[in-house]
Amino acid sequence: xxxxxxxxxxxxxxLSAALYTLRGGLSTxxxxxxxxxxxxxxxxEVENYPALPKISGAEYAQQLLEQVESIGxxxxxxxxxxxxxxxxxxxxxxAYAEYQARTLIWAVGVSPRRLNCPGEEKFLGRGVSFCATCxxxxxxGKEVAVIGGGNTALEEALFLAGxxxxxxxxxxxxxxxxxxxxxxxxAAEEKIVSxxxxxxxxxxxxxxxxxxxxxxxDGEQLLAVDGAFLAVGRxxxxxxxxxxxxxxxAGYVQAGEDCRxxxxxxxxxxxxxxxxxxxxxxxxxxxxxxxxxxxxxxxxA
Ligand code: NAP
Numbered sequence: 001x002x003x004x005x006x007x008x009x010x011x012x013x014x015l016s017a018a019l020y021t022l023r024g025g026l027s028t029x030x031x032x033x034x035x036x037x038x039x040x041x042x043x044x045e046v047e048n049y050p051a052l053p054k055i056s057g058a059e060y061a062q063q064l065l066e067q068v069e070s071i072g073x074x075x076x077x078x079x080x081x082x083x084x085x086x087x088x089x090x091x092x093x094x095a096y097a098e099y100q101a102r103t104l105i106w107a108v109g110v111s112p113r114r115l116n117c118p119g120e121e122k123f124l125g126r127g128v129s130f131c132a133t134c135x136x137x138x139x140x141g142k143e144v145a146v147i148g149g150g151n152t153a154l155e156e157a158l159f160l161a162g163x164x165x166x167x168x169x170x171x172x173x174x175x176x177x178x179x180x181x182x183x184x185x186x187a188a189e190e191k192i193v194s195x196x197x198x199x200x201x202x203x204x205x206x207x208x209x210x211x212x213x214x215x216x217x218d219g220e221q222l223l224a225v226d227g228a229f230l231a232v233g234r235x236x237x238x239x240x241x242x243x244x245x246x247x248x249x250a251g252y253v254q255a256g257e258d259c260r261x262x263x264x265x266x267x268x269x270x271x272x273x274x275x276x277x278x279x280x281x282x283x284x285x286x287x288x289x290x291x292x293x294x295x296x297x298x299x300x301a
Contacts, residue, residue: 001027004102005101006092006099006104007029007105008083008105008106008108009270010030011036011039011040011107011271011283012270013271013283016283016287016288017288018073019287020291024291026295028074030076031092033080033108034079038109038270042057042132042133044057044156044159048279049281078094080240083241085244085263086266088102090265103267103298105259106238106267106268106269107286108270110236110237110271110278112230119203123203127203127209127210129227129228129229130231133159136229138227139160140163141163142164142165143164143168143226144164144167145200145228146228146231150178152231153169153176153231154178154183157186158189161189165191169193169195170200199215200228212225235250236250236251238252245268246261248274252274254274255267255274260293268290270286271283
């Protein structure tokens with residue numbers, strides 16, 4: 001079968017795209033490599049999505065999936081391992097099958113960035129984690145560190161403060177990147193201790209991580225922790241596109257607000273493209289824009 005559209009990625013951008021392609025009458029296949037919902041599923045609370053004053057990321061993702069499934073979403077949990085977007089009939093290969101469509105919407109999002117310092121790899125899953133919502137409960141009454149200064153880091157620190165005895169928030173610069181409302185909540189939370197202009201030089205431990213070796217303005221310091229949560233940003237997984245579309249220096253697909261690439265019939269939506277603001281609301285908007293562009297392309301408009 002040749003689909004009208006294959007959407008690669010089942011996060012907010014991909015599922016929103018499916019909402020629009022299905023309502024537009026397009027035969028649609030969505031491929032998701034892991035779990036539907038994307039990055040937002042690990043957000044304990046989403047408070048900045050219009051008309052949803054407070055919802056957990058997991059609840060939001062589930063509602064979105066159910067909304068799209070109710071209008072006939074076909075989803076396969078397979079990772080796209082190779083794509084050929086240039087021909088009129090485009091191909092996506094997974095470990096299990098080969099799929100074809102007249103248009104493709106690439107919406108794979110981003111994955112966690114690493115610090116690349118000694119001990120990080122060794123202690124991943126042994127005290128070092130990327131997800132406070134998933135692993136935070138393991139540290140009830142214990143001391144943990146969160147590394148990063150963006151929205152994710154501050155949200156995770158606040159979430160962990162509700163579980164742990166103390167949260168050490170370590171950021172490499174003298175000011176946080178996170179939005180002001182989160183910074184105010186962190187400042188008011190007694191269990192969070194902030195370390196500014198501080199970097200983790202090494203994760204130290206035995207079978208599990210026990211200490212962080214920090215470089216601070218006052219010199220080197222060993223900080224005893226039971227766990228550490230990395231929240232130092234995200235990286236796009238766009239490498240298999242490199243032969244076909246322009247990527248910027250950080251690996252994001254160069255595409256504008258119309259979500260079009262220079263390859264006809266190949267669209268890109270959400271955090272994996274170049275954009276000034278990566279938020280749930282902009283990912284949802286991209287899904288709608290990319291889907292509408294795909295519909296227009298198929299109509300020859
Ligand atoms: P981010 O905004 O890119 O922040 C990453 C943080 O990690 C920055 O503070 C950065 O420091 C730091 N960092 C990067 N590389 C580092 C390194 N090698 N060593 C030490 N620190 C390093 O990433 P994010 O917090 O994951 O957020 C990603 C996007 O999602 C953002 O656009 C964010 O607004 C959005 N988001 C939104 C919500 C929400 O709306 N509720 C929640 C979570 C995330 P510098 O500040 O020095 O660069």
